[in-house]
Amino acid sequence: MVELAWLIPLLPLVAAVVIAFLGKRLPGQGDRIGIAAISMAFVLSVGVLVGVMNGGTAAGSVTWAIHGDLVLRMGWEVGGIGAVMLVVVTLVSLMVHVFSLEYMKGDVRYQRYYGVLSLFTFSMLGLVLADNLLLLFIFWELVGLCSFLLIGHWYEDLDNVRAANKAFLTTRVGDVGMFIGIMLLFSQAGSFRFDEIAAAVAAGDVAGWALAAGAILLFAGAVGKSAQFPLHVWLPDAMAGPTPASALIHAATMVAAGVYLVARAFGIFEPSDAAMSVVAWIGAITALFAATIGVVMEDIKRVLAYSTISQLGFMVAALGVGGYTAAMFHLMTHAFFKALLFLASGSVIHATGTQNMHEMGGLFKKLPITGWTWLIGAGALIGIPPLSGFFSKEEILIDAYAANPAIFWVLVAAAALTAFYTTRATYLTFFGAPRDRAAYEKAHEGGMVMTYPLIILGALAAVTGFLAGPFADLVYYGHPHRAEFNTFVFGVATVVWVAGVLLALAIYKFNLVSRRRLIQAFYPIWMLLKRRYYIDDLYNLVFVRGTIGLAMVMAWIDRTIVDGIVNGVAWATRKLSGFIGEFDLGVVDGAVNGIAGAFVVGSRLFRRVQTGLFQSYALVLFLGLVAGLVILVIGG
Amino acid sequence: MSIPLSYPLMLAAALFGIGLYGALSQRNAIRILMGIELMLNAVNINLVAFAYYLEGAAAAGQVFALFIMTVSAAEVALALAIILLLAKREKHIDIEQVNLLRW
Numbered sequence: 001m002v003e004l005a006w007l008i009p010l011l012p013l014v015a016a017v018v019i020a021f022l023g024k025r026l027p028g029q030g031d032r033i034g035i036a037a038i039s040m041a042f043v044l045s046v047g048v049l050v051g052v053m054n055g056g057t058a059a060g061s062v063t064w065a066i067h068g069d070l071v072l073r074m075g076w077e078v079g080g081i082g083a084v085m086l087v088v089v090t091l092v093s094l095m096v097h098v099f100s101l102e103y104m105k106g107d108v109r110y111q112r113y114y115g116v117l118s119l120f121t122f123s124m125l126g127l128v129l130a131d132n133l134l135l136l137f138i139f140w141e142l143v144g145l146c147s148f149l150l151i152g153h154w155y156e157d158l159d160n161v162r163a164a165n166k167a168f169l170t171t172r173v174g175d176v177g178m179f180i181g182i183m184l185l186f187s188q189a190g191s192f193r194f195d196e197i198a199a200a201v202a203a204g205d206v207a208g209w210a211l212a213a214g215a216i217l218l219f220a221g222a223v224g225k226s227a228q229f230p231l232h233v234w235l236p237d238a239m240a241g242p243t244p245a246s247a248l249i250h251a252a253t254m255v256a257a258g259v260y261l262v263a264r265a266f267g268i269f270e271p272s273d274a275a276m277s278v279v280a281w282i283g284a285i286t287a288l289f290a291a292t293i294g295v296v297m298e299d300i301k302r303v304l305a306y307s308t309i310s311q312l313g314f315m316v317a318a319l320g321v322g323g324y325t326a327a328m329f330h331l332m333t334h335a336f337f338k339a340l341l342f343l344a345s346g347s348v349i350h351a352t353g354t355q356n357m358h359e360m361g362g363l364f365k366k367l368p369i370t371g372w373t374w375l376i377g378a379g380a381l382i383g384i385p386p387l388s389g390f391f392s393k394e395e396i397l398i399d400a401y402a403a404n405p406a407i408f409w410v411l412v413a414a415a416a417l418t419a420f421y422t423t424r425a426t427y428l429t430f431f432g433a434p435r436d437r438a439a440y441e442k443a444h445e446g447g448m449v450m451t452y453p454l455i456i457l458g459a460l461a462a463v464t465g466f467l468a469g470p471f472a473d474l475v476y477y478g479h480p481h482r483a484e485f486n487t488f489v490f491g492v493a494t495v496v497w498v499a500g501v502l503l504a505l506a507i508y509k510f511n512l513v514s515r516r517r518l519i520q521a522f523y524p525i526w527m528l529l530k531r532r533y534y535i536d537d538l539y540n541l542v543f544v545r546g547t548i549g550l551a552m553v554m555a556w557i558d559r560t561i562v563d564g565i566v567n568g569v570a571w572a573t574r575k576l577s578g579f580i581g582e583f584d585l586g587v588v589d590g591a592v593n594g595i596a597g598a599f600v601v602g603s604r605l606f607r608r609v610q611t612g613l614f615q616s617y618a619l620v621l622f623l624g625l626v627a628g629l630v631i632l633v634i635g636g
Numbered sequence: 637m638s639i640p641l642s643y644p645l646m647l648a649a650a651l652f653g654i655g656l657y658g659a660l661s662q663r664n665a666i667r668i669l670m671g672i673e674l675m676l677n678a679v680n681i682n683l684v685a686f687a688y689y690l691e692g693a694a695a696a697g698q699v700f701a702l703f704i705m706t707v708s709a710a711e712v713a714l715a716l717a718i719i720l721l722l723a724k725r726e727k728h729i730d731i732e733q734v735n736l737l738r739w
Contacts, residue, residue, distance in 0.1 A: 613732060615660050615668070622656060 001044070002051035002058040005078040008044050008086055009125035011037040012093075016118035023111040030111060034118045035097045041125070042090035045083070052083035053474060059131060072192070076129035080474040081263060081328060085128040088332050089253050091460075092339045093121045095453035096248040099343050102449045103244050103350055113153060113242065120146035124253050128260065132192035133182045133218075136261065140178075140225065143254045144171050150245040151238045163237035170234035174224020181217025184210055185268065198267025208272075215268050215275035218261065219282075226258025226312045229286040233536050235309055239301040243349055246301065247342030251308050252335035259315040259331050266324055266477045280320025280403075284410040287313030289533070291417035295424070296529040299355045300345045303425045307381060308338055310414055314396055317407055323399030324477040329468060330392035337380035337389055337461035340454065344374040347450055348429060351443035352436070357428040359439065364430040366443045369451045371430050373458035378426045380461045382419045382497050391465035397493055398483035408489075412496055419500025427508045644685035652678035665719045665729040669712065676708045 015030075015037035023030035061075025078086070097117060104113055123142035130136040145168075152164030186192055188210045189200035200206055206214070222228070227235035238250050249255070262269055262279060269275050287310050294306035311334050318327035347370040348363060349355055364371040380389035393415065400408040434440035445451060472482040506512045519526050531537060651674055658671025680701045687697025723729050 615731065619660050622660075 001047035002056040002078060002083075003060075004044060005048045005058055005082075005086070005129060006060060006076050008041045008048070008090070009122050009129060011041045011044075012118040012121040012125065016115050016122060019111060019115040019118060023115060029114065031097075031101060031114045034114045035094070035101075037118065038090060038094045038097050038121055041121070042087070042094050045086035045090045048078060049083040049087050052078065052080055053470070061131065070190070072134075073132075074135050075131045075193075076126075077131040078129060080476070081260075082128055084328065084332060084471070084475055085260060086125060088335045089121065089124050089128060092252040092335055092457075093117070093124075093248055095339065095343065095457055096244045098449050099247075099346065099453040100242070100244040102446050103346055104242060107242075109153060113150075113245075116146050116149045116153075117245065117248070120150070120249060120254070124257070127257055131194060133185070133194070133197070133265070134192040136264070137175075137179065137182060137221075140221065140257065140261075141175065143249070143257060144168065144175070144225070147171075147238065147249050147254055150249060151241040153241050153245070157240075160240040163234075163240040167234035167238045170231050171224040174220045174222070174231050176220075177217045178221025178224075181214045181220065184217060185214040188214070194264055194267065197265070201268055201271055211268065212272045212274040215265075215272050216278055218265055218268065219275065219279055222258030222261045222316070223282060224258070225261070226255050226316065227286075227309045228258070228282050228313060228316055229289055230535065232286060232290060232309050233532075233539060236297075236302050236305040236532075239299070239305050239355075243301065243342060243346030246305075247339045247346065250305065251342045252339040255308060255312055256315070256331050256335060259312060259319065259327060262316065262319045263324060263328055263477075266319070269319070270322070270477065276320050276322070278320070280317050280407050283313045283316030283318070283320050284400075284407045284414075285313070286310065287317060287414040288410050288417070289313075291414045291421065293529055293532050294421040295417060296526060297421075298358055300348065300357050300360070300425060300429060301342075301355055303357070303421060304338070304341055304345060307341075307418065307421065308334075310418060311338065311381070314393065314411060314414070317411060318396040318399055321400050321403035321407055323396055323403075323483070325472050325475055325481055326392065326395035326399050326483060328475045329471050330389075330396055332471070333380065333388035333392040333461070333464050336457055336464055337377045337387075340373060340377040340457035340461050341381065343450075343454055343457065344370050344377060345429075347446055347454065348374075350446055350450070352439040354436070354439060357425060359436040360429045360434075361432045361436075362430070362434040362440060363443060366440065367430075367445050369445055369454060373454040374426065374430065376458045376461050378422045380465075381422050382501065383415060383493060384497065386465060388461050388463065388465035391468050394490065394493060395468070395483040397489045398486045401486065401489050402483075412492055415493060416496035416500045419497040420504045423501045423504035424508055427504065431509070641685060641689045644681055648678040648681040648685065650678075651675075651681065663730050663732050665715075665722065665731050668731060669715050669719070672715075673708060673712065676704060680704055 012034070015034045018033050019026075019030035023033075026033060057077070057079050059075060059077035061073040063071060064074040065072040097114075100113065100117070104110055107113060120143060123139045123146055127136055127139035127143060130139060148164050148168040151167050152160050154160050155164070182192065185197055185206070188206040189197040191197055191200070197206075201211060224231045235250060235255065239246055241250070269279060290306045290309035290313060294303050294310060297303045297306060311330070315327040315330050315334070318324075318330065345355075347367065348360065351367055351370075352360060352363070354360065376387060380387040383390045383393040385391075397408060397411060397415070400411055468482070473480050507515060507518070528534070655671045655674030655676075655678060658674060659668050660671075662668050662671065683697045683701045683704070687695075687701070690697075719729055722734060726734065
């Protein structure tokens, strides 16, 4: 079964092609084709996972290009980390495919939606299976493209188009660095393959500076894709896309690709202390920073988006402190519970038609299945034992505590904020009095295709934490390592999440403190958070306005200087042409005409001689003869 | 007795002058032709006279005179043919009005 892993990405690819070209003629515009393909891919992935757990690995490659001695091969390989990712991606993708059946029903671009969803699944699976940086980069860009297409799904609205462009361009900033990093590592190690680069690094063939620079540049790609500070700005805007697509791409899989990349290339990162510090600190800062913004957001999807950024920061920080297994474990549990939260929010949005939490409230009674599954997801996100998020977050905190206490405390603060904003979102959405009566009255639970994925993901979010043991045996770097239970860490984590939940309940449920008073008291901070630390404004000012300003300066230079030069040259050329024309007309033509004229005049003169009367010729002849004779006689 | 060389030469010069005058002054093609013939004959007289008076040049002078007579006969035949065609075409043989070959 493991040898068939290469088939897994091809199934959604076939589905994408079929939907793209035949979708219009198929029942349901091809949605069932996509679901069938992804179902088969999921079954295969489970088979591959079982095979890998029994010690199997597989790889394959084809020759891509030969350049002198260099043979470039493109291949796939599946090991522990790959097998887990395959299952996570196909499972979440399947849930999203099914959920979308109802959520996207009657959409203007239903066919395109399913086509892109399948294409995305193909790209993501290809990314997971790629055995070298170059192929990974290709799929990396493909998932970025699919993300772009899905964010801009409703492209009639200019805001969605802007969000899609923002996502595409922001991630591209990181990707440029990543590509430079890939080439730098290639120039040093002579290979794109993960294992060969890692071997070259281990053998000391890669210079220290090149290793650190290569790793940090690679990480730049991860920063873009996983929406880490300072390239996080695109992810909240990416919520403009359909909610199930957000669940798949912007919560569970694509944004985790950055984490996966660092994990996959851990042999490049781990030996470089500088790179590891950068990774750890970027992750920790992002985790805390995004969590603080999540506290003040009003849009339910934006809360989840900042939460995703924050959780990805946890994973990145875990990788930075060497917590390879912990990071990947959190990636898996997060994929399930965050996809669940997104789908649940999709269910809520579907029911109420709004994304603003201040227009919701009390929906628990109306949407019991959504409410319960949301509670599981939220609990997992907060890290309430024994839900899955508790185990994975605990592992991260333990690893961080052991490696770097500073990172640990930053993450603890982020965890406290996570508990706070999650409770806030939960309470505002599902509890309290309904604030929009009309929306509340017509809200009702979706059909089976919407609730079943929620239930399945809810079950997974609840129980995957118990798989920590087998997971640690499967996904590790170097040798299997599982974080030892640490009472201190457990105590701190418990205290902060309980404190966060209680604080949120105190404010939002019991109204112990007036929210208005709080906002007034902390107005500068509140405004800072509300404006997302002014980073979007800063980027808008520096990059967007800056680019426009630069373009204007360039346009001015173009118009005045470049055009001036061109026009000047044109003017000079014209003048010169005029002069040459004069010269041509006057001198050259004059010479020609003069010669011609001379001939005309001469001809006129001499033609008189040509009387045509032979007698006059004969007379001349005779006179000439006489003259000749006279000369002869006199001279002789 | 012998006639001095100057006599035939003077005769020849007179004949040549008459011929030249005829050839240059007349407008009738036939007359011009006659003038040319006179000039040719003046030359013949010169040749024969010199042949007679100069030792060693006798044969060459007489042969040359015979050649000229032959050639002039041929020339006259050709010229008369041209004049005949001209007369047919233009209904006259006034040489001054014939400019067919003029530029």
